[in-house]
Amino acid sequence: MLQSRLFTKTRKDAPKDEVALNAQLLIRGGYIHKEMAGAYSYLPLGLRVLDKIKNIVREEMNSLGGEELVMTSLQRKELWEETDRWDDERVDVWFKSALKSGAEVGFGWSHEEPITDMMKEYVASYRDLPVYVYQFQTKLRNELRAKSGIMRGREFLMKDMYSYTASEEAHKEFYDKVTAAYLKIFERVGLGDITYLTFASGGAFTQFSHEFQTVLPAGEDTIYIDSKKRIAVNKEVLNDEVLSKLGLDKKDLVEETAAEVGNIFSFGGAKSEQLGLNFKNEDGESVPVTLGSYGIGITRLMGVVVEALGDEKGIVWPKSIAPFRAHLLLLSEDAKIKALANEVYKTLEKNGVEVLYDDRDQRAGEKFADADLLGIPSQIIIGNKTAESKLFELKDRESGKTSEVNLEHLIAELRG
Amino acid sequence: MLQSRLFTKTRKDAPKDEVALNAQLLIRGGYIHKEMAGAYSYLPLGLRVLDKIKNIVREEMNSLGGEELVMTSLQRKELWEETDRWDDERVDVWFKSALKSGAEVGFGWSHEEPITDMMKEYVASYRDLPVYVYQFQTKLRNELRAKSGIMRGREFLMKDMYSYTASEEAHKEFYDKVTAAYLKIFERVGLGDITYLTFASGGAFTQFSHEFQTVLPAGEDTIYIDSKKRIAVNKEVLNDEVLSKLGLDKKDLVEETAAEVGNIFSFGGAKSEQLGLNFKNEDGESVPVTLGSYGIGITRLMGVVVEALGDEKGIVWPKSIAPFRAHLLLLSEDAKIKALANEVYKTLEKNGVEVLYDDRDQRAGEKFADADLLGIPSQIIIGNKTAESKLFELKDRESGKTSEVNLEHLIAELRG
Structure with missing residues (x-):
């Protein structure tokens, strides 16, 4: 793509009210635009990153047998009352409004209720199970404070998956597969080394839920890492009983600040019981379906990558x-x-290499600074010397290392 | 894809409260799920259709030089007050809510205001123009009645494009290109023969806007078609003066009921003036940017296809x-x-043909009925006779015509 054709431009400064590093860099690079605290638009460069993250996540969800769908943002009050999650005293992040008829509606901050309710249409027998569904959906959450840029938005893109299984055993098996898929996703987006499967509080149904925590100064959680075993414990559940249960030794643990990039959760049969999602098992008995939910904040993940890997x-x-x-x-x-x-x-384009071509009239210093701000992995520098030598300067954004290569090697390197 | 793996099932009947033909068929086929009047979830089959429509529209928008982005749903009251479109008396489809701080927010029903406001960041000189941007965005509109299925939703997917140009001439040139691209889109999704460029009321800035109207009994508009010239006039602007201006003769016109599938609109410099989006022209004068907006309701288009082409x-x-x-x-x-x-x-899969394989245990009659309901273009029927003859029955869903072909011809036909 020709950079001169891009309508966005880099900026020297982020807006004064923007305190989060991730949003500062992304705004300065023209990746996102701040509409209000916690609500950001995704501009052409930002959308390209989002789409790549989505595709990685989609591949992994599909390989688990997940079927993609998209639920609505608009939510019926009556449905959420059935599980006692409508009241603002119980869930304090609802945005609510009213239809012309006067009926109250909410805007989806989560989708366990509507998906589980919908499944009553499609699940009646053990033969209809398991079902694994997922979506990329824009969630709306009325956060009191939204000061973490795209890491905690009032409006953000989330991948949420839901598993419906016939038994606790089938659930556990799938849950473990999702755990592995999640670790693969964080590996693929470049956070593998600093992301840990973390034991956290489980709520009403199980002792633990599992979080995926990325070590990050800007994170909101404190975790204790056993780096050999590559697992961690969230401070909220850390006690001697838990450590002994997990086979961890206090002296192997290192305290770190971390940001949650994913979480997985078992509901048992409780949510299905509340909403009436039952199925006939092989013995002809009507029993509630076992539910699991699995979330990754896609825009949050993008923000964490910016904070964790930037310089x-x-x-x-x-x-x-x-x-x-x-x-x-x-x-x-x-x-x-x-x-x-x-x-x-x-x-390069002909050879399938995605290139941003800075064909603008700007000075060299400005182009270098912009390229470093934008953070594209490889920079190819063509100046007056290049014509004689026919060698191109190839610079790695991360290490700063440069090499001189001919066209053939350039293509091979960038295509690989 | 194996049909046995699809969690959705066909249904004999649509929900009793569903009065729109498009939603009845799509719900029965398992394409969509009704969350409430005017709000539908898109299930795996439905999402595949939506993605294909989006890709066609995306290709045409990109070929116009459009840059894709995604704006926020959350909207600032102050911004929309600048153009006097916040008040419910002026715009009666707002969903509104409030932040924890008490500040009112709206949910985007259109995006001229935030995109134009954002452009102040990026447009300062004639050198920065033109800019063409578009998005696929979930719009929320508090419709009083929502009885047209996915043809008029309270929540729906829209493609909206915005053009920012330096002059009325540059605007006109682009506007005509969009007109051609829109006609191509409707052609590509199968509505070419029954869709007409239609002159409609222009609002404050121009005498006419242009709609794209598809002839359909379930439509909400009345149009008068000159089938030779392939243009139409919306009833709302039909009078002798308009006809003479457009060079149309009353006796060549046929009255039809139609559904609007797209509309394009010129704002002149008025919206930019209200919001302060000015640029320095070649003479160094500060003048407002000329704005055009171009919409296609993606989910609506899907509904119109179902109604117009179904049987x-x-x-x-x-x-x-x-x-x-x-x-x-x-x-x-x-x-x-x-x-x-x-x-x-x-x-077939190996040869790149997308196939739904009905591998279920259902009876033949049920499979035929389901296949006709789902409406996939070609049906391949494999029964007891097939083994001997090695010929496959290939049935065209639209015409009902069948032929017997060998595997080689089958692949060639379906790949083409």
Whole structure:
């Protein structure tokens, strides 16, 4: 893509009221726009990153047998009253409004209730189970404070999966598969090394739920990590009994600040019982369906990547979710050099390399600073020297290391 | 895809409160689920159709130079007050709520205001123009009545594009290109023959806006069509002066009921003036940017296709947006035949044909009825006779015509 055709521009400064590092960098790079605290628009570069994260998550959900759907944002009061989650005293993040008829409606902050209620249409017998469904859905949550940029929004994109199984055993088996898939997702988006499966409080149905926590100064949680076993315990459940149950030793644990990037949760049969989702088992008995729910905040994950992997110059995207694989910087006004850069751009595109081509008239210093801010993994620098040598300077955004390569190697490197 | 793996099932009857034909058929087929009047979830089959429509629209928007983004649903009251579109007396479809701080917020029913406001960040000079941006966004509109299924929702998916140009001439040129792209979109989704560019009322800024109207009994508009010139006039603006201006003769016009599937609109510089989006032109003068807006209701379009092309047996999808290209029906319990069907399924998938394979135990009559309800363009019927003849019965859903073809021809036909 030609950078001159992009309507967004980089900015020197983020808005004064923006205190979160992730949003500061993303706004400065033209990835997002702040509409209000906790509500951000995703501009062309930002949308490219989001789509890549979504595709990674989608691949992993599909490989678990997940079927994709999209539920509504509008929610019926009566449904949520059945599980006692309508009242603001019970759930304090509802946005609510009213239809013209006067009937109250809510805006979806979660979807266990409507999906479980809908399943009554499709699940009647053990033969209809298991069902695994997931969606990418814009959640609305009336957060009291929204000061963490895209890491905690009033409006944010979430992947939520729900499993409906015939037994606790079938549930457990799937739950473990999701755990593995989640770890793979965090690995694929570049957070594998610093993300830990974390034991957290389980609520009414189970002793523990599981979180996936990424070590991050801007995180909101405190966790205790056993780095050898690669698991952690959330401070909220840390006590001697829990440690002994998990086979952990206090002296192996290191305290860290971390941000939750995913969580998985077992409801047992309780939610199905409340909503009347029962099925006939093999013995002909009517029993409630076992429910699990599995969330990843997609926009939050993007924010965590920015905070965790960026440096003082700007964003550092992993190749897997970068908006482009390479950033081609033309640093000459010489017509011959420009023609060469155009040629390289076309050749790379032809070879399936996603390239952002900085063909603007800006000065070299500005182009370098913009490229470092935008954080595309590889920078290809074409200046006056390039014409003679026919060697291109290839710079790795993360390490800063440069090498000189010919066109053939450039293609091989960036395609790989 | 194996139909036995799909969690949705067909239903004999739609919910009693569902009066719209499009929603009745889509609910019965398991494409959508009704959450409340005017709010429908999109289940796996429905989501496949939506994604195909989106991809067609995306291709055409990109070919116009459009840049994709996604704005927020949450809207600031102060912004919409600047253009006098916050008050319920002025705009009667707002859903509104309040932040914890007490500040009122709205949910986006349209996005001219926030996008135009955002452009102040990026547009300062004629060099920054033109800008064409578009999004697929879930709109929320508090409709008094929502009885048209997915053709008029309280929550629906819309593609809205906005053009920012430096002059009325540049605007006009782009506006005409969008007109052509829209006609191409309606052609590609199978509505070309019955969709007309229609002159409608223009509001404060221009004499006319343009609608794209599809002839349909369930439509809400009355239009007068000149079928030779392939244009129409909305009843709301029909008078002798308009006809003479458009060079139309009353006796060439045929009255039809129609549904609006798209509309395009010129704002001139008025909206930019209200919001302060000005740019320095080549003479150094500060002038307001010219705005155009271009909408297609994506979910509405899906509903119109169902109503316009369906028949008494169910849905008839055009190939371009069908959830699958072919529906493979296994009508035998013989192990040899079943193995043959499995083989055909795998061969088709390997050749890039999207196939729904009805591998369920249902009776033949039920499978035929379901296939006709689901409306996948081609049905491949494999029964006891197939094993001997090695010829497959290929049935066209739309015409009902059948032919017997060998595997090679089957692949060629369905891949084409």
